[in-house]
Amino acid sequence: MRPPDRIRVKRMPKRGHYDRPTIDAILDEALICHVGLEVEGQPYVIPTLHARVGDRLYLHGSSASRMLRQAASGARLCATVTLFDGLVLARSVFNHSVNYRSVVVFGTATLVEEDEKLHAIRALAEQVAPGRWDEARQPSQQELKATSIVSLPLDEASAKVRTGREEDDEEDLDLPVWAGVVPVYLAAEPGEYDWRRVRDGRVGPPR
């Protein structure tokens, strides 16, 4: 099935993925996302926290009042998540690349209220700090009011993934240049806090 035009990966279409397990795994692993919106002809890209719950992506809104105003007016948003996985060093500069996994979600934002808001805030907290909801003091009614959450459905989403080794041109293979992939990951410094996101020095989903 050909994916709808908006979400179809046009550059390097073989890197495109449209299945929810692939999309969900990337959203669930990433700690931040970049939200795009447009105000009076100027695009804005704002980093913020996100969390997926089922078929919805929640965005932490208090970091961007523009985003909230846009959401309230039913504007289109784009939320993009990118995991940087490796430096791909080929024998030619031109064939250098990076390994990455990214997801782009398009949709009309809505403000999240009441019970759904509490669930969303919990998911946002657990996304960056699994286990802290039960460990730390939970939000008061006043704190809940001071937090704003925006929701995007996941029905317009696609992933783009590059994995694997460098791809050199045939005629470059004998050049005396080291080639290979340097894996890159988000790491946490070992510290006093023994927490499952960082226990093995790697920030990522619990394994």
Place this chain on the structure above:
Amino acid sequence: MRPPDRIRVKRMPKRGHYDRPTIDAILDEALICHVGLEVEGQPYVIPTLHARVGDRLYLHGSSASRMLRQAASGARLCATVTLFDGLVLARSVFNHSVNYRSVVVFGTATLVEEDEKLHAIRALAEQVAPGRWDEARQPSQQELKATSIVSLPLDEASAKVRTGREEDDEEDLDLPVWAGVVPVYLAAEPGEYDWRRVRDGRVGPPR
């Protein structure tokens, strides 16, 4: 001096920085950026590679043909770079935060040509893989043609930075909850390739 409205940091204004040394250091350390543009009422946010040379930010355009079409038509872009520096674990969920350094650049994109293009491609290659320009085979004329670079001036840019410890409410200070900052950084796995970006296991600017 009050910064111009578009680039002024509105949420948490004390985190805003407008001096070029701060802005440049963040752009120079980051390996990827997220470019925002708008096509027919839909914002798009596309991850791509970037490099700063003097007062210009170059964006690797071949990863996004939409970006190139927009650039050719003189559209407004937004390029955002975010460095994730730490998980800020407070005694209350509400006061949890992240340490980060981000830069937002607004501007009208232009396509880069000829001599400037070669310099820009070199800068883009060196941004992710310092030293590789001289180590690997340099681009042929044909390869240069197959690469497209877009440029943004840096005269509309601002940085937003959170550093430092958790900030707990006075009444939470005696709660029996561990609080502190877990430093986070982009790490590279040690491997065969001894390269200054990854020599000490940390991906970042040479020290």
